[in-house]
Amino acid sequence: MLLVKNISFSYSKTPILKDLDFRIEKGKNLAVIGESGSGKSTLLRVIYGEYDLNNGQVFWKNTEILGPKYNLVIGYDFMKYVTQEFDLMPFITVEENIGKHLSRFFPEEKQKRTDELIKVVELEAFAKTKVKNLSGGQKQRVALARALAKQPEILLLDEPFSHIDNFKKQSLRRSVFKYLKDNKITCLVATHDKNDVLGFSDEMIVIHENKIIAKDTPQNLYKNPKLPLIASFFGEFNVIEPFGIVYAHQLKIVDNSNLKAVVKQSYFNGNSWLIEADFNSKSIFIKHHSQLTKEKSINLVIDN
Numbered sequence: 001m002l003l004v005k006n007i008s009f010s011y012s013k014t015p016i017l018k019d020l021d022f023r024i025e026k027g028k029n030l031a032v033i034g035e036s037g038s039g040k041s042t043l044l045r046v047i048y049g050e051y052d053l054n055n056g057q058v059f060w061k062n063t064e065i066l067g068p069k070y071n072l073v074i075g076y077d078f079m080k081y082v083t084q085e086f087d088l089m090p091f092i093t094v095e096e097n098i099g100k101h102l103s104r105f106f107p108e109e110k111q112k113r114t115d116e117l118i119k120v121v122e123l124e125a126f127a128k129t130k131v132k133n134l135s136g137g138q139k140q141r142v143a144l145a146r147a148l149a150k151q152p153e154i155l156l157l158d159e160p161f162s163h164i165d166n167f168k169k170q171s172l173r174r175s176v177f178k179y180l181k182d183n184k185i186t187c188l189v190a191t192h193d194k195n196d197v198l199g200f201s202d203e204m205i206v207i208h209e210n211k212i213i214a215k216d217t218p219q220n221l222y223k224n225p226k227l228p229l230i231a232s233f234f235g236e237f238n239v240i241e242p243f244g245i246v247y248a249h250q251l252k253i254v255d256n257s258n259l260k261a262v263v264k265q266s267y268f269n270g271n272s273w274l275i276e277a278d279f280n281s282k283s284i285f286i287k288h289h290s291q292l293t294k295e296k297s298i299n300l301v302i303d304n
Contacts, residue, residue, distance in 0.1 A: 001025050002047070002154060002186060007056030009046055016042045018210040020056070024203075026153075027184035029177065031197040031218070033233050034207035040190035041083075043207070044156045047188065048081045050074050060154060080147040081156040084163075086139045088146070090132035094123055097131055098145045117145040120179045122172055137164035144176060154186040161196060173200065194234050198222070206230055236274060238284040243302055248274060249287040252303045259300040266291040 002024040009017045016039045024030045032040050045051055047058055052067035059065065060078060068074060075081070088097050099114040118127050121141035126134065131142060140163040147155060160176070161169050177200040180187050189196055197204055197218050204221055206214040208229055214221060225231035225245050236248035240259075261277035261284065268291070275286040277298060286300070 001059075001061060002188070003057075003059040004047065005057045005059070007046065007058060008054045009042065009051060010054055015210050017046065017207075020207075020212055022205060022212065022215060024186055024188065026186055027181070028202045029180065029187045029189065029200055031201040031204040032188065032190045032207060033192065033197065033204060035229070036192070038207045039210055040207060041158050044081065044158050044188065044190050048075060048079060048156055077150075078153040079156065080150070080152040080154075081158075082143050082147045082160060083158050086143040088131045088139055088142055091130060093128050093130055094118065094134070094138075094142050095127045097142055098149055100146070100149075102149055113149065117148055120148070120175050121145045122168065122175060135163075137168065140164055141172065148179070148185075151183070152185060154188070155180065157187065157189045157191075159191055159193075160189065161193070170195065192233075198234075206233075236285040236287070238279075240279070240284065240302070246302055248285040250303050251284070251286040252301050253286065253288060253298050254301050255299060257299040257301050259302075261286075261298050261300060263292045263294055263296040263298060265294065 004020055004022050006019050006021050007017060008015065008019055020043065032043060034040050046053060047065060049065045049067050049071060052069045057064055063076070065076065089100065095114050095118060098117055099110050102110040102113060104110065118124055121144050123138065123141055126138060131139060134142070144160060161173060164172060173196065189201065191197065201218050203215065204218050205212050206229070214226065214230055221230055222234050225234070228237065228239060228245060231237040231245045231247070238246045238248070238251070240246050261279040263275060263277050264283065265276040267274040267276070273288050273291050275288045275292055277284055277286060292298070
């Protein structure tokens with residue numbers, strides 16, 4: 001279990017994290033979300049032991065995670081941290097990067113393990129390719145596989161799929177998070193992308209103004225967002241009084257109702273259209289099955 005006990009951290013006089021307190025059970029996936037600059041990446045670095053805390057403690061099982069004041073070498077063997085800077089060896093191949101820290105005394109096991117991880121990150125066709133010839137997204141996948149090579153007990157991921165194009169992203173998420181679950185690897189993911197969370201994370205914490213403002217399952221936070229900040233993570237939403245937060249898909253266009261609006265614009269979203277409309281002199285957004293003409297008057301109901 002990872003235990004984060006009332007930690008606070010600041011780079012100088014400006015606080016970055018204030019009194020953060022949570023735990024993650026073994027084998028669970030916890031997502032950390034928040035706006036840019038909210039402290040997501042700093043939290044991962046603190047947990048990894050890259051910085052010294054101002055207050056509080058971090059434990060993995062019975063081991064206290066300590067910073068550079070106490071450790072000459074940052075980090076612990078049971079924990080791996082994948083940052084947005086990949087720190088790979090550019091002049092050797094993908095499989096050599098992944099197998100670099102595996103034992104050379106058992107070459108067959110080393111190759112088997114390397115091949116397994118190359119398959120997890122879907123880079124079979126590039127196993128013999130030098131890293132310097134890869135795209136940014138491919139390098140990110142190598143970094144993920146390398147972090148998994150020594151079978152960490154806990155994995156810290158900072159925007160783990162940010163460089164990967166949409167053609168590969170969803171299948172790669174499924175493959176990586178399935179591997180973590182199958183191997184009971186505890187995972188902490190800092191992300192701004194809801195698709196890194198929905199379907200994969202057991203719990204989610206939201207950081208705002210240096211503090212945790214919400215902690216629950218992704219399903220509960222999605223269904224009952226207490227704040228616009230939380231709703232904004234999941235998609236287009238509106239604040240309509242007296243109803244509060246209403247997602248775009250919850251607004252339905254009907255023949256008659258007391259909620260009336262005027263169409264301003266239609267945006268194509270693939271299997272639907274996002275309709276922007278004027279409602280009480282304020283823009284609202286509606287998910288609809290077809291395009292609507294500008295200035296068209298519409299009637300709305302809220303479908304919970």
